[in-house]
Amino acid sequence: METSPPLPPGPAPPLPPPVPAPQAKYAIYNPSAAPPCRFYSKPQGCMKGRGCPFRHDGPGRRQPRNERPREARPPCRFFLKGQCRNGDQCTFAHEGAPVEAGLPNLAALSIASPADDAVLTRDLLGPFFAVDVECVATGTGYADRDVARIAIVSENELTIFDAYVKPTKPVVSYLTQLTGITASGSHLEHAQPLNEVLTNLKAILPKNCVLVGQSVDKDVAWLQLKPNEDFREIFDVATLFRMPHTTLQNPSTPYRYFSLRHVVKYLLDESIQESDHDPVVDAIYAMKVFKRYRHLHESPEHRRAVLETLAKTPQTPSFAKRHPVIDGVELAPPKGTSD
Secondary structure, three states: OOOOOOOOOOOOOOOOOOOOOOOOOOOOOOHHHOOEOOOOOOOOOOOOHHHOOOEOOOOOOOOOOOOOOHHHOOEOHHHHOOOOOOHHHOOOEOOOOOOOOOOOOHHHOOOOOOHHHOOOOOOOOOOEEEEEEEEEEOOOOOOOEEEEEEEEEEOOOOEEEEEEEEOOOOOOEOOHHHHOOOOOOOOOOOOEEHHHHHHHHHHHOOOOOEEEEOOHHHHHHHHOOOEOOOEOEEEEHHHHHOEEOOOOOOOOOOEEOOOHHHHHHHHOOOOOOOOOOOHHHHHHHHHHHHHHHOOHHHOHHHHHHHHHHHHHOOOOOOHHHHOOEEOOEEOOOOOOOOO
8 A cells, every 4th residue: 555645844833923132121221222111102291201211212292281270289299398200290389389409400410511520430440349347336426436347249249258347445336227236146256356357358359459339438448448558449439429519508518429228229229228237238239339330421311311310319318317326326427527
């Protein structure tokens, strides 16, 4: 019995649709890679404007709406505090509301500003390490502190050094809410003195490194590290987001700075320092911010969008502002001085 000839091959099955490349979550990170805003093309438009984390393509289709007159609207309670993020799209009244002074003209913020306002890091070469120091109180004054814990994080966000330090003076307060260190714990019981801890630290820290962090100059001063001997230079991540004050009430503080907690909350969409501080966590997020925004001042539009986001969002108070005194110890610097 003869076999039937094989049937001709049928059409090839359709290929599965290509998997789209992952997109950036926020337009302020990479505007061209952000997904499109689904509100921008609708008649009501997008209320977030330049602060929107999604891409705005084209002129938009916002049309005038039949709205009740502004004078008939109740006042906006956020505008009264200078914290309304909706601008002209707000459904509450803004007329007559005293906005807090202090925000500069955002349209004028660009890398074309004076040289001392630009923070350019293109020529800043690594290796980079983030440092954060926690101190306990040895007196009731703002400056009465002794180093109690040191954390160093690499550029890959790995902890390379985390050590407790035995204070040289009697401890007045462990500032547990701020440091996470307790009197009953064994954190400092078997700790080494600062000079021994620094010997171990210097043994692993490259002498040509760049130390980064929030107000890192203070950490370096606490650790008595010397430039060109223990490190090459330092970089304060807070300077990336500084904004010139519109009114110089205190000439010694011409800029407004944002806390690391505020920057992480509104730019990275994460929360830190909600309870006890952890210097490892703070160092990791300082490094995250540095790596993501170190070239911020090279793009005027990117810089403007980031600063608008930070300026228009409700202020995230620092720990010292939320708790100016703990156990009788002053956490905020005296008025009239820069922190």
